[in-house]
Amino acid sequence: MTVQLQPPFRYVGHKRRVREDRRFVAGGGHFAADLVLAGMLHCAPVQSEHPAARIVGIDASAALALPGVHAVLTGAQLAAASEPLMNGANTPLVVRYPLAVGQVRYAGEWVAMVVAESRALAEDARELVRVEYEQLPFVTDGEAAIATDAPLVHPPHGSNVLLDRRFVWGPVAERFAAAPRKLAYRVRWARSSTVPLETFAVTAQWDASQDVLDVWASIQMPKFPDQIARSLRLPGNAVRVHYDVDVGGSYGVKRGIKHAVLVGHLARVLGRPVRLVEDRLENMTGGDMQGPERVFDVELAYDDDGRVHAMKMRALDNVGAYAGRSPFQLGKPIGAIVGPYAIEAVEYHALAVASNKTPQEAVRGFGQAPTNYALETGIDQVAAALGLDRLEVRRRNFIRADQFPYLIPSGTTYDSGNYHGLLEKTVAVADLFAERDALRAQGLLAGVGIAACLEPSGGNSSFEPLLNPANRTTTWMESCRLHVDGLGGITAAMHTTTSGQAHETLVSVAVAEVLEIPPERIRVIRPDSLASLPSNSPVGSRMAIMLGGAAVRAAQKLRAQLLAIAAHDLGVSPLELRYSEGDVHAADGRKLTWQELVVIAHREYFRLPLGMEPGLSASSIYMVPTGGALPKDDKVQMYPCHSFEFHYILVAMDRVLCRPQIRRYIIGHDCGQVISPDVVKGMTLGGIAHGIGAALLEEFSIDAQTGQPTAASFMDYLLPSAHEVPHVEIVHQTTPSPLTVFGQKGSGESGYLGSPAAIAGAINDALAPHGVRVDQLPMRPALLSDLLEGTHT
């Protein structure tokens, strides 16, 4: 049980500079592509030009004849020397290697890897690699892929269905039978992603005299060293991943396991450091970083008051050519399947389908944002069907503040919340409905968008055993180690990479709060994986809770050690001592300063308590505060903490071009006790911008006739610029979690989880007077304009 520290806080929650910023703003970040090693070789992939084809032969002779070309590795060669990459779902016959073996399954798939003295030379050489293909039938549409006559992406698997699970939580049939009203609808979430500005980059070096593979990679990946070792048939302690690489954005996708296995293999066989840095085209097509692509079919059972009693949801996710962890993105939303609403019973059908598209990877929220879009669409439709105010329908369905902790039908207990409170605070900022009507009076299309949703945070992996009973992993920890050197300096170690979430600042503030020492005096390092305690990386909006928790625990142990040393030296009980800003005071006025305690610990063994180990250090391996029980009766406690966000926005567009402009963006945000205000603000603003992209601009479109990607550069896959992202007004509310060290909850996915739903709601409100609606994202101007064109008659 976590003992919670109580406000007022000395450092937590106060504005303070983010320590990482100082190096980044000076160009001093250490990104993976910045590393230069003597003798380093460079890679360029040969990519498949077909969505499905048998590889008849690969002729690399002309490429290998170029001076400076060292290797052209094929899938068959790599498969002979390595184990397949790990599957998340229970699909042993869906085999995946970093390079295609025998058959290509999507346009852009890596077929061979050219290694040369320079990247430019490797690119020249790949033009000379001749791959002979025999084209095969293909399928790119998720619904078409489940038809019985669909071409099979993995023939040995016997079907394109990778995951097919039905859950019934509570009396669904009874509630539907009893409900006076029902509605059914379908929404589509197109394939988009987080698209970091830094592509994947990895360098590996094999030290043959020590049997160690050193890896520097742009990654955000749980159990990354283990997976490399397993695939390359190395002991776990023969892979050393350098976590002090700065990652140039990830938001979920920088898994990079195929990249690292491949480069690790090449470094071993070539005896030279090998580097792979994707260019943008390679990243967009073969980087395996595209996100969920879903069709939701939803039914709601509700009453005349607008209370929703039960829901049936079928989510079909087109996960692309290989399984990986992507089917699990249908599982994580189970932990907040009813959102902030007191829906009593839920049926959920999760269907992950393979197709001849780029494989899907984890994207910010791990499937939660699409699910929220589906749910919020339904709440709006209930309001429309009854002619009720959309805010009022939400008020009527919200879980009340006095109902927490609140158990939802699928087995997760929400820790805390005050949804009504934040709604009222947010709508009090402005009357957007009046502003909307004023815009309409000017002849514009205008609509108000509303979205209320949760950010489950503190990530565990309970969806793994829930969706795949063969997988019994429930342990999901984070760690921190503290060391006080002989001069009294404090160094804190975290044990994973970081990709912009200011984890070093988090650790320093958490430790500082306990030790009552300014954060600036605490150095934070990220040692390599062999010098690290276990971590599960910054996924699942977990680090404020988990790394913050580990840092506090470690600091508390260190503080206890200081008190024990002082008690022994002063000859009193630790209970009679008071710790203050590093010094320990006795009731009689005697005190030992931090420096004196350090000297005792490091140099004066004769003054240490009997049996105490010398030095000053402490560590914590902190488990998710709700523990790790296996699922029971198809229910499980998913993430421990639940942040809440309430989006309230105004969108306007002209009737001809239909370019949606967000005129006001107000968001109410409650992530419990905030640790670093500027960091949380940035996460929320960035998440909203990402959601604007998903709602209005971004799609990895594909030509259905040819299976070729049609959005493979930033010219046609559109990221929001400063023009598209409005000024955002943030309304704060603090509802502490009872489960965490400061009452904090996660905020790493904030904004993104609700903004697509809010924007879609606003556009549909704008369209409503014209009798049309759109239930697919992204809502591009052409789509809206065509739709309205049909209403002119």
Add this chain to the structure above:
Amino acid sequence: MKLVLNVNGSDRMLELEDRTSLLDALRDGVGLKGTHAGCEHGVCGTCTVLLDGEAVRSCLMLAAQAEGHAVTTIEGVTPGPGELSIVQDSFVETHGMQCGYCTPGMVLTAIALLRDNPAPTRDEIVEAISGNLCRCTGYGQIVEAIALAAERLQRSNTP
């Protein structure tokens, strides 16, 4: 080919393939890693450097085209080791970044803007950075940083 690039006030003798972009020349030839590759087709602005004070995309220029011009990278706007210029410091003050990958390009774009327009409006700041993509921040704290830098520069004696 051999060429001389003037980078951050110093002439650098380089021997490069003719096809080398300015971006690759700065990173691999000069060894300044603060300039980053984002899209390498001129959209994202991550590789922005100053050429005679103007913000340009180093991925769209050949190194040879930069000969005879003054190239300024992020490493060249820092007053001294461990020190920050006013614009850089303003980005830190507002936390106008997260992962730091687009940050050098943003800072240089901001410097170019503020040189030409010492008191930009919010819309002018947005316009100026609209060619620099950031995937982390949603731009809000970047706009705040540039507005803060403008205010500070107007009050300061040094550029």
